[in-house]
Amino acid sequence: MTAAVEPTQQELPLARVHGERLTRLPEDLYIPPDALEVFLEAFEGPLDLLLWLIRRQNLDILDIPVADVAVQYMAYVELMRDLRLELAADYLVMAAVLTEIKSRMLLPRPTEDDTEDDPRAALVRRLQDYARFRNAGQALADWPQFGRDVLPLAVALPDLDLPPPQPQVSLGELLAAMTEVLARSALTAHHHVRREPLSVRERMSRILGQLTADRFTPLLDLLHADEGRAGVVVSFLAILELVRERLIDLSQNEAYGPIYLKAA
Amino acid sequence: MDLTRLIEAALLVASEPLGIDQLQRLTPGGRTPSRADIQQAIDQLTLECAERALELTHTAGGYRYQVRATYTAAVAPLLAERAPRYSRAALETLAIIAYRQPVTRADIEDIRGVSLGSNLLKTLIDRGWVRAVGHREVPGRPAVFGTTRAFLDHFGLRSLGELPSLADLADPAHEPQLSMLAEAADTHAS
Amino acid sequence: MDLTRLIEAALLVASEPLGIDQLQRLTPGGRTPSRADIQQAIDQLTLECAERALELTHTAGGYRYQVRATYTAAVAPLLAERAPRYSRAALETLAIIAYRQPVTRADIEDIRGVSLGSNLLKTLIDRGWVRAVGHREVPGRPAVFGTTRAFLDHFGLRSLGELPSLADLADPAHEPQLSMLAEAADTHAS
Numbered sequence: 001m002t003a004a005v006e007p008t009q010q011e012l013p014l015a016r017v018h019g020e021r022l023t024r025l026p027e028d029l030y031i032p033p034d035a036l037e038v039f040l041e042a043f044e045g046p047l048d049l050l051l052w053l054i055r056r057q058n059l060d061i062l063d064i065p066v067a068d069v070a071v072q073y074m075a076y077v078e079l080m081r082d083l084r085l086e087l088a089a090d091y092l093v094m095a096a097v098l099t100e101i102k103s104r105m106l107l108p109r110p111t112e113d114d115t116e117d118d119p120r121a122a123l124v125r126r127l128q129d130y131a132r133f134r135n136a137g138q139a140l141a142d143w144p145q146f147g148r149d150v151l152p153l154a155v156a157l158p159d160l161d162l163p164p165p166q167p168q169v170s171l172g173e174l175l176a177a178m179t180e181v182l183a184r185s186a187l188t189a190h191h192h193v194r195r196e197p198l199s200v201r202e203r204m205s206r207i208l209g210q211l212t213a214d215r216f217t218p219l220l221d222l223l224h225a226d227e228g229r230a231g232v233v234v235s236f237l238a239i240l241e242l243v244r245e246r247l248i249d250l251s252q253n254e255a256y257g258p259i260y261l262k263a264a
Numbered sequence: 265m266d267l268t269r270l271i272e273a274a275l276l277v278a279s280e281p282l283g284i285d286q287l288q289r290l291t292p293g294g295r296t297p298s299r300a301d302i303q304q305a306i307d308q309l310t311l312e313c314a315e316r317a318l319e320l321t322h323t324a325g326g327y328r329y330q331v332r333a334t335y336t337a338a339v340a341p342l343l344a345e346r347a348p349r350y351s352r353a354a355l356e357t358l359a360i361i362a363y364r365q366p367v368t369r370a371d372i373e374d375i376r377g378v379s380l381g382s383n384l385l386k387t388l389i390d391r392g393w394v395r396a397v398g399h400r401e402v403p404g405r406p407a408v409f410g411t412t413r414a415f416l417d418h419f420g421l422r423s424l425g426e427l428p429s430l431a432d433l434a435d436p437a438h439e440p441q442l443s444m445l446a447e448a449a450d451t452h453a454s
Numbered sequence: 455m456d457l458t459r460l461i462e463a464a465l466l467v468a469s470e471p472l473g474i475d476q477l478q479r480l481t482p483g484g485r486t487p488s489r490a491d492i493q494q495a496i497d498q499l500t501l502e503c504a505e506r507a508l509e510l511t512h513t514a515g516g517y518r519y520q521v522r523a524t525y526t527a528a529v530a531p532l533l534a535e536r537a538p539r540y541s542r543a544a545l546e547t548l549a550i551i552a553y554r555q556p557v558t559r560a561d562i563e564d565i566r567g568v569s570l571g572s573n574l575l576k577t578l579i580d581r582g583w584v585r586a587v588g589h590r591e592v593p594g595r596p597a598v599f600g601t602t603r604a605f606l607d608h609f610g611l612r613s614l615g616e617l618p619s620l621a622d623l624a625d626p627a628h629e630p631q632l633s634m635l636a637e638a639a640d641t642h643a644s
Contacts, residue, residue, distance in 0.1 A: 042542075044542055044543055044546065044566065044568065045566055045567045045568030046567050046568070047566065047567035047568075048567075088568055088569065090567055090568045090569065094567070126567065129565055130565060130566060130567060132620050132623050133546055133549050133550050133553070133565055133566070134546060135623040136546070136549035136550075136552075136553060136617075136618075136620065136623050137542060137545035137546035137547075137548070137549040138542075138545070139549070139617075139618055139623060140545050140548060140549050140552075140609070141540070141542075141545050143609050143610075144523055144609070144610055145537065145608060145609060145610075146518075146520065146607065146608050146609070146610060147537045147608070148526075148537035149523045149526055150509075150511075150520040150521060150522065150523050150526065150610065151273075151276075151277045151520060151521040151525075151526055151529070151533070152277070152469075152520060152521075153276050153277065153466060153467075153508065153519050153520070153521065154276070154277055154278060154279040155276065155318055155329045155330060155331060155466045155467055156328060156329070156330035156331070156467075157330065157331050157336055157339070157340075157343075157467045158330055158331065158332075158333040158336055166348075166391060167348050167349050167350045169350060169355065169358070169418070169419075170419075171419050171427070171428060172428075173355060174355065174358065174359050174362065174419070174427075174428075175359075175427075175428045175430075177352070177355035177356045177358070177359040178356070178359035178360070178362075178363055178430060179430075180352075180356065181356050181359060181360060181375060181376060182430070184376075184377060185375055185377070198362075198363065198423075198424040198425050198427055199423065199424065199425040201363070201364065201365050201366075201424065202365070202410075202411075202423060202424035202425070204365065204366055204410070205365045205366050205397045205410025205411065206397075206410075208366055208397040208398035208408065208410065209395075209397045209398070209410070211398065213398075213399070242366075245366075245400065246400055246401040246402055247366060247398055247399070247400050247401070247408055248398070248401075249401065263398045263399065264398065264399050264400060264401030264405070265524070265525075265528065269506070269507045269525070270507070270525060270528055270529070272506060272507040272508075273507035273508075273521045273522070273525035273528070273529050274525075274528075274529045274532055276507060276508055276521050277521050277529055277532065277533060278529075278532050278533075279534065282532070286532070289531070289532075290528060290529070292528070312506075316459065316462060316502075317459040317460070317462040317463035317466065318462070318463070318466055329466075331463045331466055331467055332463070334455070335455070335459065335460060335463035335464075338455060338460055338463070338480060338482070339460065339463050339464040339467060339480065341479060342464050342468065342472065342476060342477075342479055342480065343467065343468065343469075
């Protein structure tokens with residue numbers, strides 16, 4: 001474990017010098033594995049680790065010494081392996097990317113300044129993009145948050161004897177419920193759902209509400225001329241249906257005499 | 265940091281009343297305030313509320329801010345408290361009463377194919393949407409139920425005729441003469 | 455009943471920010487107040503807070519009273535629970551969704567260079583800060599995610615435009631905890 005730590009920790013300050021080969025300083029080093037583990041686990045992935053390596057050495061992100069950085073990167077990945085950290089496959093993919101860039105850097109390029117042809121260009125863009133969001137994440141963490149930095153009020157509301165909130169029902173829900181009922185009763189088929197126009201059914205309820213069981217009411221009291229012919233027809237149909245459904249009693253003492261109704 | 269403001273902040277965020285002992289744990293500038301200091305701050309805060317919608321009350325548990333009771337009723341509808349929902353059984357029962365009234369409990373059970381929970385009709389009656397409108401002249405003289413004016417008001421209807429039509433729904437049983445006559449009447453009426 | 459006091463009462467007890475539309479449901483004397491009336495009342499209430507421990511803020515969802523940040527540390531011990539801390543992974547993911555929305559899970563993984571823990575998006579969705587806003591018309595029709603109004607409310611923002619621009623964030627000005635840890639490790643090493 002000590003051996004794995006050694007090169008990384010010692011190389012880093014030396015890698016600042018652009019283009020200079022790293023010199024290994026054989027020296028015994030020891031970092032408590034726990035602290036190291038915490039440190040390594042704090043990396044959010046290969047881009048995060050690479051950014052850290054670059055910034056730590058004040059390297060220019062646009063001119064990364066890929067060969068050096070690749071060596072350091074691999075040293076950290078080896079270290080993670082040695083510590084048996086759960087190593088995301090993404091770290092190994094990045095190692096391959098670095099190796100590929102390193103080998104392409106060795107090939108001659110048409111012009112030195114042509115950044116488009118720079119094999120590092122794609123990686124640099126990714127690093128820059130990630131760096132922005134890494135900072136944006138930090139900016140969000142620092143941003144005043146409700147419940148953490150500014151606190152909600154817990155002012156009490158005195159409880160008067162308010163009626164509890166009542167369920168609200170929409171017409172759509174009512175229609176859906178009835179549709180469901182009809183669909184089921186059609187399925188079971190043993191029941192025959194009758195339908196009259198709602199105006200009649202409503203009138204049936206109204207008339208029933210006007211009648212009492214202990215007193216006869218003249219039919220003519222229930223038919224109102226001011227409702228027009230249509231209204232009278234609806235009332236009449238309602239009364240017929242009420243009689244048929246045995247909800248009211250109808251009596252007539254003599255032929256052509258007045259008709260009386262009472263609730264059943 | 266000003267002790268009065270600190271106490272104000274503490275009382276605003278605390279979900280329970282705070283006693284003077286608890287308020288003494290607030291130490292502006294590292295100094296524990298005396299009980300007299302705290303009492304003075306509380307008096308000051310009480311005074312500041314005089315013209316406002318909240319008041320600083322003193323109960324057995326200590327001090328707490330609350331909204332004056334005058335405003336409770338007015339702000340209650342705005343509060344996030346979610347209204348409960350009716351069960352499917354309740355909605356279906358309501359629909360059956362609305363579309364098939366007047367109906368007995370047995371009618372409803374027959375149409376739904378299951379027996380009705382004992383509280384279900386009571387819920388709808390308590391809500392003021394359903395009432396017993398009479399009795400059917402059969403053994404037991406069961407009550408028949410219909411919808412009320414309040415029911416129509418809730419749905420913004422002038423009459424039951426304005427309920428969405430079931431005509432488009434699959435319903436094989438059609439009553440020829442009676443419904444045609446009444447539909448003619450509806451047309452006249454509208 | 456005075457409209458200003460009624461609005462004050464509502465804002466004092468509301469658990470979510472209240473918009474002008476919602477505040478118009480307060481009807482002192484049965485009269486619906488105009489938007490201008492409400493704005494005037496809000497301005498008045500904002501003014502009244504100037505010297506006090508609470509402030510009236512305006513976020514995407516509307517207006518909200520909150521205790522000023524100055525007092526948070528001092529009164530925090532009185533609170534029942536501490537605000538949860540979110541991991542760097544969660545905050546980076548949230549930032550990507552906030553700035554690049556609508557984004558797919560793959561977009562996020564691409565930017566961060568690591569695959570996303572399975573619970574991470576769920577945590578943000580459960581928190582109400584992120585939601586699926588649709589699907590991208592590519593093979594597999596992956597869900598695309600965006601931030602919600604609750605996200606803006608939580609961070610006290612009226613719109614996403616109030617977040618610092620990404621360009622301003624490009625400069626790696628500050629190194630968070632990571633560098634401190636590294637220094638600790640180095641100290642151990644030497």
